[in-house]
Amino acid sequence: MFIAIFSLTVLGGALGLFLGYAARRLKVEGNPLVEEIQAILPGSQCGQCGFPGCAGAARALANGAAPATLCPPGGREVAALLAAKLGVEVNLSEVKNAVPRIAEVQEDLCIGCTKCYKACPTDAIMGAAKQIHAVFREACTACGKCVEVCPTEATRLIPVPVTLQSWYWSKPAMQGTPA
Amino acid sequence: MNPLSSLFSSFRARGGVHPDGRKDLSAEPPIRLLPMPPLLFVPLQQHVGAPARLSVVVGDLVLKGQLIGASGGNISAPVHAPSSGRVVAIGDFPSPHPSGLPSATVTIAPDGEDRWIEADVLDDPFSLSPEEISARVGAAGIVGLGGATFPSAVKLNLSRKSGIATLIVNGGECEPYLTCDDRLMRERADGIVEGILLIAHAAGAKEMLVGIEDNKPEAIAAMRRAAAGTKVQIRVVPAMYPMGWDKRMIQVLTGKEVPAEGRSAEIGVLVHNVATAWAVREAIRFGRPLVSRVVTVSGAAVAAPGNLEVPIGALAADLIKACGGLLSDPARLVLGGPMMGTQLPHLNVPMVKGSSGLLALTGKEIGLRVAQNSPAPCIRCSSCVRACPAGLLPLEMAAHIRAADLSSAVGLGLKDCIGCGSCSYVCPAQIPLVHYFNYAKGELAALEKAKLRTDATRKLADSRNERMARVVREREEAARLRVAKKAAAEAAKAAKTAAEKAEVVA
Numbered sequence: 001m002f003i004a005i006f007s008l009t010v011l012g013g014a015l016g017l018f019l020g021y022a023a024r025r026l027k028v029e030g031n032p033l034v035e036e037i038q039a040i041l042p043g044s045q046c047g048q049c050g051f052p053g054c055a056g057a058a059r060a061l062a063n064g065a066a067p068a069t070l071c072p073p074g075g076r077e078v079a080a081l082l083a084a085k086l087g088v089e090v091n092l093s094e095v096k097n098a099v100p101r102i103a104e105v106q107e108d109l110c111i112g113c114t115k116c117y118k119a120c121p122t123d124a125i126m127g128a129a130k131q132i133h134a135v136f137r138e139a140c141t142a143c144g145k146c147v148e149v150c151p152t153e154a155t156r157l158i159p160v161p162v163t164l165q166s167w168y169w170s171k172p173a174m175q176g177t178p179a
Numbered sequence: 180m181n182p183l184s185s186l187f188s189s190f191r192a193r194g195g196v197h198p199d200g201r202k203d204l205s206a207e208p209p210i211r212l213l214p215m216p217p218l219l220f221v222p223l224q225q226h227v228g229a230p231a232r233l234s235v236v237v238g239d240l241v242l243k244g245q246l247i248g249a250s251g252g253n254i255s256a257p258v259h260a261p262s263s264g265r266v267v268a269i270g271d272f273p274s275p276h277p278s279g280l281p282s283a284t285v286t287i288a289p290d291g292e293d294r295w296i297e298a299d300v301l302d303d304p305f306s307l308s309p310e311e312i313s314a315r316v317g318a319a320g321i322v323g324l325g326g327a328t329f330p331s332a333v334k335l336n337l338s339r340k341s342g343i344a345t346l347i348v349n350g351g352e353c354e355p356y357l358t359c360d361d362r363l364m365r366e367r368a369d370g371i372v373e374g375i376l377l378i379a380h381a382a383g384a385k386e387m388l389v390g391i392e393d394n395k396p397e398a399i400a401a402m403r404r405a406a407a408g409t410k411v412q413i414r415v416v417p418a419m420y421p422m423g424w425d426k427r428m429i430q431v432l433t434g435k436e437v438p439a440e441g442r443s444a445e446i447g448v449l450v451h452n453v454a455t456a457w458a459v460r461e462a463i464r465f466g467r468p469l470v471s472r473v474v475t476v477s478g479a480a481v482a483a484p485g486n487l488e489v490p491i492g493a494l495a496a497d498l499i500k501a502c503g504g505l506l507s508d509p510a511r512l513v514l515g516g517p518m519m520g521t522q523l524p525h526l527n528v529p530m531v532k533g534s535s536g537l538l539a540l541t542g543k544e545i546g547l548r549v550a551q552n553s554p555a556p557c558i559r560c561s562s563c564v565r566a567c568p569a570g571l572l573p574l575e576m577a578a579h580i581r582a583a584d585l586s587s588a589v590g591l592g593l594k595d596c597i598g599c600g601s602c603s604y605v606c607p608a609q610i611p612l613v614h615y616f617n618y619a620k621g622e623l624a625a626l627e628k629a630k631l632r633t634d635a636t637r638k639l640a641d642s643r644n645e646r647m648a649r650v651v652r653e654r655e656e657a658a659r660l661r662v663a664k665k666a667a668a669e670a671a672k673a674a675k676t677a678a679e680k681a682e683v684v685a
Contacts (some may be wrong), residue, residue, distance in 0.1 A: 043637040073636075089631040100629075102519075122639040141636050164224065167278045168621020171580075172614045 022111035033062045033085075040081045041071060046143030048072045061086065073141035075100055101142040101157040105133045109154035116146035116155050194568035195427075196601045197517065198355050200394060201544075206358040208485040210366055213501050219261050219492035219667040220272050220529040221247065226322040227329045228254035235285065239266045242296040244468050247285050250317065256532075257320045259468040261490035264289040268300045272551040274530040275495075275514050284529070287492065298466030304373075305380060309339060312381035312463060319462035320469045320532075325349060325423065325452035328533035331459070337444055338382040343446040346384035347432055348375050350398065350455055351416065351423030353514025357536045358451050359473040360530045362486045364391070364398035367392050367457055374456030375411050382449050387411045389453070390428045394418040398618040419592035420518060421568055421599040425450040437485060439595050454535075473531055480509040480539035481664045489530050496526040498537050509539035517545075518600045543677045555608040563612060564603035568596045573602035577615040585619055590641070593619055 037058040038156070045053040049070040052059050058064040061082065068082040068090045083090035103124070105116070110132045117125035117133055124140040127133030137160075146155040224230035230601045231248030241247060241260040248258035267288045271281035301307070307315070316330030348371075352360040364371060379387050389398050389406070393415050402413045416422055416431050426437045428450065443450055451459075454472065461467045470491055477484040482503030489498060497513070499505060512523040515536055530537070546644045563573035579587040593616060602612040 027339050042633055043640040045640070056501060075629055077626050077633060080626070121643060122636045123643050124636075124639070138632070139636060139639055141633075162278075162280065164274060164276060164278070164280050164282050166625070167280060168277075168625065169277075169614060169617040171618045171622075 028108045030073040031059075031062050034058045035062050037082065037085060040074075040078060040085060042073050042078065042141055044073060044141050044143050046073060046121060046141070046145055048143060073143050100160045102137055102160050103135045103142060103144075103146050103155055104158045105135055106154045106156065107132050111152055111153060111154070115151065116147040119145040119149045121145060193570055194566055194601065196566050196604050197418075198420055198604060200418070201355050201477075202358050202361070202394070204356065204479075205475050205484040205486060206361055208483075210362050210473055210486045210488055211501070213487045213489045213493055213498065215262060215289050215291060215293065215490070216493045216497040217288070218267070218494075219264075219289060220494065221258060221261060221285045221287060221492035222272070222274055222529060223248045223258055223283045223285065223533060224274075225258065225328065225491070225531040225533065226256040227327065228252060228256070230283065231255060231258045233269065233270075233283070233285070235266050236673070237266055237269055240264070241266060241287065242294050242295040244298065244470055246468075247287075253374060254330060254333055257318065257468075258285075259320055259470050260287055260617075261470040261492050262287065262289040263292050263294040267330040269360065271529050273525075273532040273662065275521075275523065275531055275534060279528075295467070298463055299490045301463065302602065304377060304463045307463070309335075309383060312377060313339070315463055315466075316381070316459055319458070319467070321455060321458045321462060322469070322532050323452060324454035324458060324472060324532065324535070324537055326519070326533050328531075331451065331455055334449065335378070335381045338384075338449040341450045342412055342447060343382045343384045343444065344431060345386040345388060345449070346375065346379045346382060347425075347448055347450045348378075348387070348389045348427055348453055349423055349425060349428050349450055350389055350395075350402070350453045351428055352395070352518075353392060353420045353422040353424075354518055354536070355420075356477045356514050356538055357475045358477075359475045359486050361395045361398050363454055363457060363473055364395070365401045368398075368401040370387055370460045371402070371453050371456045372405040372409060372411055373464070374458070374460035377459055378449075378451055379455060380664075384449060385636065388432050389413050390422075390432050392416055392418040392422055421597070424568060424597055424599060426597075427568055439592065469532060472530075472532060472534070474498060474534055476538075477536065477620045478509065478513075478539040479541045479544050480505050480507050482506050489534075491532060492529045493532065494526065495523065495537050498530065499526060499539065505539055507541060510542035511538075511540045511545050513538040515542060519598065525636075548655045556612045557608055557610055560607060562605040562607065566601040566605045568599060568601060569597060571596060573612045573616075574610075577610065577612050580615045580619045585623060588619055589623070593623075596620070630640050 033069045038054055038102065039041060041054040041057060043054050047053060049057045050067065051057040057066065057070060068086055068088055072080050079090055112130040112132060114127055114129050117127045121143060122139050122141055124136045125133050126136065142157050144157060147157060223233060229252035230250045234249050235241060235247045242263045243260060245260045246257055247260050250257045255641045264287045266285060268286035270284065272284035273279055274282040313332050313335040316335060317330065321331045322328040323331060350360055350364055374388065375387055387410055389402060389411060391402065391413065399413060399415055406413055410574055414432055421427060425443060429448050430436050431442055433448065437443050437446055458469045462469065471488055473486050474489045475486050476498050481499065485502060487498055487501060512526065513520040514523050515521060516532055517538060520536065557574055559574060561574065567573055574590045576588045576593055598617055601614045606612060
């Protein structure tokens with residue numbers, strides 16, 4: 001029995017060392033573009049783009065399998081950065097139509113189940129068991145994860161309220177002929 | 180243009196327009212005190228920067244000049260009660276802003292006594308150190324009264340740090356209709372000069388220049404009389420729009436040009452408005468915070484145009500009533516001057532620190548019939564290029580912005596655009612050029628903000644992931660410990676049983 005244990009241990013150890021060496025020696029460099037793209041994405045792993053998290057989205061972007069406008073929480077800013085990184089033209093007006101949104105907890109429906117704040121990837125929801133939860137507007141990326149998990153449909157996404165600080169002139173109406 | 184003047188045109192400051200002044204409407208009657216309105220609506224955000232932090236509650240009795248909102252950050256200004264009375268409400272109220280959005284506002288019902296808070300009256304304000312003067316200017320809530328509403332104390336502190344040689348006091352008042360600075364200089368020249376000396380003392384400036392447009396001869400004479408015997412020099416500058424732009428005033432008075440996207444402090448110049456100088460003197464000599472200002476009420480739709488000294492928070496409707504009401508339904512209500520002011524949706528908005536004028540304009544004055552024609556195509560006449568005081572290419576910038584190419588517009592100098600409206604004023608096709616630029620500036624600022632936000636939320640997401648990993652790690656470790664403990668306990672038990680057995684055997 002000892003011989004069997006010994007020989008298998010030696011075999012396993014040797015193979016393990018060999019595999020470890022091979023992994024270092026023959027390491028395949030990942031596409032550095034993927035990492036750079038991942039640094040641009042919000043990193044909230046919300047999955048709204050249809051890819052498994054931001055890393056998946058970054059790989060798809062690097063392969064050209066996804067448009068630069070794929071990231072809803074990132075909005076126009078991220079779309080513009082991605083387009084610049086990938087060297088593609090992007091029609092920002094498509095993204096523009098998606099009004100920036102944030103999550104809201106409707107207090108009359110919230111039962112304090114704590115599911116939403118456990119799901120929030122950016123810690124934007126504050127709450128405790130059997131207490132009404134609330135959203136930190138500044139930290140919310142409108143990824144929608146809280147909406148999915150809420151058992152009473154108390155969380156929803158609403159357009160970001162316009163304040164004096166965020167208001168600015170809208171674009172002048174188009175003229176009939178080019179300026 | 181005759182050949183001689185065209186020969187010299189290259190030496191003149193570039194750009195600018197000559198809109199009809201229409202200052203005679205309101206320039207002659209002396210400044211009147213607005214009868215105290217029944218309610219004052221004081222917004223907490225009347226300046227550039229963070230809003231003031233509320234420091235009263237509903238029901239509080241306040242004295243004139245008492246703090247009702249403390250400075251809310253490094254770039255912010257406090258807000259004071261404009262009269263003595265009771266705080267009757269705190270909440271949202273329409274703000275004097277083109278969007279008409281509400282802002283946090285303290286409503287005060289004046290008791291009619293207009294009693295000042297006890298103040299520190301100084302016999303010799305020049306005995307104060309420059310730092311002390313800046314601190315008092317900041318505590319008095321003084322902001323740039325020319326319309327920019329940048330907190331004055333921040334400007335003073337910055338200039339002391341960067342070393343200022345020249346203080347320029349801006350009496351340009353180049354906007355048509357407005358005469359509030361003109362009247363202030365005619366009636367309160369001595370106080371303004373003392374304010375100038377105090378600002379120069381606080382900023383460490385050696386040279387003091389006051390620039391006044393040549394269409395205000397009485398103001399020039401009054402200021403010359405007041406400045407006699409002091410180091411304050413009164414300089415007459417040609418009347419043209421936008422002479423009151425600080426960088427233009429600097430160029431005309433000192434011959435130096437502020438670099439693109441730069442600030443006047445970079446070339447050792449500090450610019451303040453004449454009304455700010457008056458407010459500084461009131462604050463330092465009499466300890467009175469900024470709670471009122473002179474506002475021009477004018478326009479052909481106003482029965483008796485003139486200048487009013489208005490407590491902050493008085494409604495536009497109160498001002499119009501004090502000027503005899505409206506003769507006709509105004510085609511447009513404007514806060515500020517007609518070139519750079521903002522359109523008001525209604526008269527139910529309060530006057531704030533930056534309100535220099537309230538205009539009720541008739542259709543004839545704003546050229547309504549012409550304006551109704553929709554913008555015509557650009558014929559590339561380049562009138563706007565000649566009119567631009569900042570030396571930009573408005574037609575090209577607008578074309579890029581129309582095509583949603585903001586970075587090209589920035590490359591053409593969008594950030595140096597001051598939104599003076601000269602280009603829109605001269606455009607024969609009536610293209611709303613300045614509207615394009617305001618939109619683009621807002622869009623750029625929003626993008627910048629979004630970027631900061633994305634960075635911040637990414638950090639939050641990263642730290643959460645880290646925390647989650649740590650929690651899992653700790654849980655596993657605890658489980659391992661538990662297993663080890665259990666095993667140890669069992670081993671001990673086994674050993675004990677074995678020992679007992681051995682004992683029994685023995």
